[in-house]
Amino acid sequence: MRLAMKNISRVFDNGKTKHVVLENVGFTIGTGEFVTLLGPSGCGKTTLLNIIAGFLPATGGTITLNDALVTKPGPDRGFIFQDYALFPWMKVKDNILYPMKRLGVPKAEREERLGQLMALAQLQGKENLYPHQLSGGMKQRTAVIRALAARPQVLLMDEPFGAVDFQMRMIMQEEMEALWLKDRTTVLMVTHDVEEAIYLSDRVIVMSSDRGRILEDIRIDLPRPRQRKGDAYHHYEDRLIDLLKTALGTGPAEEARGDSRATVALASAAQCAAEYTGCAPQELAAMGERA
């Protein structure tokens, strides 16, 4: 597996002004890596991830997955939305079976894979519950295994622990690590949280607010499962915090606009996700708004 981003640019043009969010951004991810894009709010992380997912076209540059050009969403790239976007009217098992049905996986194989995935996420016995009956951690694990159901080559996650409190966030990071250690699917995650990036990643790519420029690509060389302590851990923390300060200082003050734009981004992502999941875009967008 090789996912390669080359000279990615993205300009938002509202007719009056042109806003260059990404310019010539490039990096590569290899098999089994857990890579995180870390950058201040508004630096273009979601934009870049949506381009990689195929939800949003780039203005320039190319993305290849195993040398094939990526132009639209596909089951080779699993996507986990910030709010998980589980189908609230479907039981856990049906949420997970859904992408496999869409892909035409035969029934016996679907059921077998469902069993494997439920075991992987330690969700056995929860098959017949609805999403609202699950804890935050269980919802997240359900979203992860639903994304894994289609056997993607890479899992894309946009701030997957964004909407929960600090304690829950740590628990979910730990559950994510445990799940990933068993499965080892290649992951590209987006976050603005330094601690989260260090805790989970093999590599942290630091993006700047200045046209998404990559400031550094840092290998996190710490044993797993990770401990949130020790000199080496804190050394990475210091380094990334310094880098984030640089990342902020170099760009225009855009953070304030981030939130309203996120709604726009979600709506357009939902539009494209609809193509992939077969779910109506309004349904997906509504799910996002409810979260």
Ligand SMILES: Nc1ncnc2c1ncn2[C@@H]1O[C@H](COP(=O)(O)OP(=O)(O)O)[C@@H](O)[C@H]1O
């Ligand atoms: N659909 C859009 N139209 C116009 N500007 C957008 C759109 N989506 C994002 N932007 C702008 O691009 C910048 C990067 O946004 P985003 O990728 O959401 O940042 P991040 O995920 O790093 O917080 C922000 O300044 C945002 O306002």
Ligand SMILES: [Mg+2]
């Ligand atoms: Mg974002």
